[in-house]
Amino acid sequence: MKKLVAILVIVGLAGAAAGWILTVPRTLSKMQIADLPAGDPVNGELLFWAGGCASCHAAPGAKGDDKLLLGGGLKLETPFGVFVAPNISSDQEDGIGSWSKVDFANAMLTGTSPQGSHLYPAFPYTSYARMTLSDVTDLYAFMTFLPSVSGKAAAHELGFPFNIRRGLGLWKLLNLSSEPVVSAPAAGSDVDPDLWQRGRYLVEGPGHCGECHTPRDLMGGLDMSRWMS
Ligand code: HEC
Numbered sequence: 001m002k003k004l005v006a007i008l009v010i011v012g013l014a015g016a017a018a019g020w021i022l023t024v025p026r027t028l029s030k031m032q033i034a035d036l037p038a039g040d041p042v043n044g045e046l047l048f049w050a051g052g053c054a055s056c057h058a059a060p061g062a063k064g065d066d067k068l069l070l071g072g073g074l075k076l077e078t079p080f081g082v083f084v085a086p087n088i089s090s091d092q093e094d095g096i097g098s099w100s101k102v103d104f105a106n107a108m109l110t111g112t113s114p115q116g117s118h119l120y121p122a123f124p125y126t127s128y129a130r131m132t133l134s135d136v137t138d139l140y141a142f143m144t145f146l147p148s149v150s151g152k153a154a155a156h157e158l159g160f161p162f163n164i165r166r167g168l169g170l171w172k173l174l175n176l177s178s179e180p181v182v183s184a185p186a187a188g189s190d191v192d193p194d195l196w197q198r199g200r201y202l203v204e205g206p207g208h209c210g211e212c213h214t215p216r217d218l219m220g221g222l223d224m225s226r227w228m229s
């Protein structure tokens with residue numbers, strides 16, 4: 001009996017340790033960071049609009065230049081609770097003005113915050129993870145020119161267990177991939193391959209079309225077998 005208990009305890013601890021390791025927030029590799037380009041704000045503006053950042057991070061209903069004021073506040077109701085888009089303006093205290101290029105690239109491509117915790121995929125990094133490093137740094141360069149907006153957005157309203165960010169580690173293992181979804185058309189078809197690649201990139205990466213046009217499973221992951229259906 002004592003032996004059985006001991007075995008169960010060991011198995012339990014091993015399971016907990018494996019779970020802890022599996023849920024570690026991942027970040028970009030040293031090599032990827034060393035490759036980060038300087039960032040071109042002109043191309044960055046294009047990605048800002050393609051990525052729809054303002055549709056969540058500007059004040060709800062903002063028009064014209066007010067779409068460049070990224071103080072957050074939009075509420076996203078989901079089966080897991082209410083997420084509130086945060087302030088991502090250039091404000092040093094309340095926004096992301098103090099974030100480095102690497103911090104920003106990690107958030108966009110790995111869904112990990114500068115503090116090393118998982119971000120919620122209500123921020124559609126599951127699509128942005130398919131963006132190129134150079135487009136992400138261009139976007140960063142553009143966003144540094146946007147006005148600073150003071151004031152933090154409200155906190156998310158999430159119950160247990162969804163309020164535990166660490167738990168997202170497993171979810172990300174299952175749902176986060178930087179691989180393209182749709183495979184290229186067979187050689188000999190009459191589509192221009194460059195145009196096709198560009199279109200796929202915009203749809204699956206910055207445009208994050210699949211986040212709304214693909215049904216989700218019970219855990220909130222995209223059901224890839226019904227992509228865009
Ligand atoms: C569908 C709504 C939505 C869209 C579109 C969106 N975001 Fe977000 N974003 C969120 C939410 C919600 C969070 C909060 C995530 C969390 O707390 O873990 C967030 C978090 C972030 C963060 C982390 C901020 C912090 O303080 O931790 C950054 C950076 C960010 N978004 C940048 C962007 C950029 C850049 C774009 C456009 C390319 C974008 N977001 C598009 C909803 C969105």
Ligand code: HEC
Nearest residue numbers: 050051052055124202203204206207208209210211212213
């Ligand atoms: C935030 C969620 C969201 C995102 C992201 C999104 N869509 Fe949509 N889309 C919708 C909704 C909701 C409708 C229905 C609008 C209506 O009926 O007025 C729609 C409608 C459409 C339609 C019209 C379909 C029809 O049968 O009338 C097309 C085409 C479309 N979206 C393409 C795209 C593309 C391409 C992207 C990516 C660049 C995209 N959508 C991203 C939510 C989204």
